[in-house]
Amino acid sequence: MPELHVNGQRRPHDAEPDTPLLWVLREQLGLTGTKYGCGVAQCGACTVHIDGVPTRSCVMPVSAIEPSQKITTIEHLSPDGSHPLQKAWVALDVPQCGYCQSGMLMAAAALLKDKPKPSDADIEGAISNLCRCGTYNRVRAAIRQAAGMDAPAAPQVIHVQRGAKA
Structure with missing residues (x-):
């Protein structure tokens, strides 16, 4: 049975090779913090880290993930909310x-x-x-x-006159 290295643990799964990683995480591994949004890698609700790189999991086939690659989900960012x-x-x-x-x-x-x-x-x-x-x-x-930085500057406000084209 194939395995994924998720949140510091080896986790077996029996998904078809073309199954998106998102569905393996949610449906087989019970990690439901990662969300389904658009299904085409545009919205980012499904973002996880693969070897530290943010990756849209809704379009990543589980077969594209090497056994040595480490997947981190929101559940492992900081389980106690201290991040x-x-x-x-x-x-x-x-x-x-x-x-x-x-x-x-x-x-x-x-x-x-x-x-x-x-x-x-x-x-x-x-x-x-x-x-x-x-x-x-x-x-x-x-x-x-x-990041321990100061507050950002006030957002820039764009004024548009009524009837004017922006």
């Missing part, structure tokens, strides 16, 4: 509906691992996850807080 990102997410009330947040946290964790003090441009480049509630400003503020 600096989790603390900042709570302190700044980042989630509204919360559906996208596990993917956002996983993308943010990979960013901070690679760039411990990211610029706003770094954050915008790394967080390509979609949030229907539009919490992007709070996401950026939480990432900066978790």
Whole structure:
């Protein structure tokens, strides 16, 4: 039986080779923190780390994962909620509906691992996850807080005159 190295443990599965990793994690391994959003790797709700790299698991066939590769899901980011990102997410009330947040946290964790003090441009480049509630400003503020950085500058406001084209 094939195995995956997930959250520090070897976990057997009996999925067909073309089954997306997302469904193996959720349905066979019971790790339901990783969410299904779009199914085409656009929204990021399914983001996990494979060897530390944020990966959209909804399009990653389980057969493409080597036995030596290590998969980390939101459940293993910090089981007790003590990760600096989790603390900042709570302190700044980042989630509204919360559906996208596990993917956002996983993308943010990979960013901070690679760039411990990211610029706003770094954050915008790394967080390509979609949030229907539009919490992007709070996401950026939480990432900066978790990185021990000052609060971001006030968001730029664009004024459009009535009847004018933006």
